[in-house]
Amino acid sequence: MKCEDLLKALSDYLDGDIDPQICQELEKHLAECDPCQVVIDNLKKTILLYRKGEPFPLPTEFQERLHSLIRERWKAHRKD
């Protein structure tokens, strides 16, 4: 496997959804290729950065509007 081939299998590898044969070849390449190791580490951190980030706060005025709208709609919905 070359760096370019590793690139193609990268997402499947990161998602743990990879063919065992390809996974073995990929890990063999990885053991010998320092730049690819760093790329994979960068990618894991990239994903974590977005996964661990807090969602934005809801604007207060919108939050109130949203909750009262849903309460109203709930009543109407339950009557049907």
Next chain:
Amino acid sequence: MGTTSITDAQLVHKAKGGDQSAFEELMRRYARRVWTLSYRLLRNREDAEDVTQETFLSALEHLKDLRDEDRFGPWLAQIASRLSLRLLDHRRRSPTQSLEGLTSEVHDDENGGPIPHPEFIAEWRDDPETLLLRKETRDLVEEALNSLPEKYRAVFLLRDVEGLSVKETAQALNISETNVKVRLLRARLQLREKLTRLFGDEATRRMPHHHHDADPNLGGF
């Protein structure tokens, strides 16, 4: 029993049975996430408010049809992304904003364009946890996401932030599972490139190995 120990599936079940407070607890758990997803797709506060509102109204209406009760979060994300894309599509059709829409479709390279090789390869100076502590870095992270073409951004948000499966993402965006995978790889690589230029330690920089010997365009590294 406090509401925190109740699972989403239990709340969904109760709400289906007519328990309004259960639905409100689900809203408390997910409103910020739906809002954030919509805002990141639309980049417009009013539109994101509309989509968030419509998402919960639609969830209320169709809750009885949700069979997989522990997939409430991904299900909401599917609704919110569908509504957001519909709005974006609508915007594209309006003459004042058509240019913005066109540019995001110009580089339609799913079908066989080469995956760009990583260029700036270096170890990051800080962990994600540390980077997220500072407002300035959080803003840079947000800017990087915002700079992705819309179709890559949508796939990345649904897969890597909202935790949807490839299949759920494909359904939400009405594209094939192969396209989900290709777009996700491109999104991840583009973000890696941008973020490593920002957070990478120049002293640890590695030069990429190139194995193309037939491609004259790739010299010069």
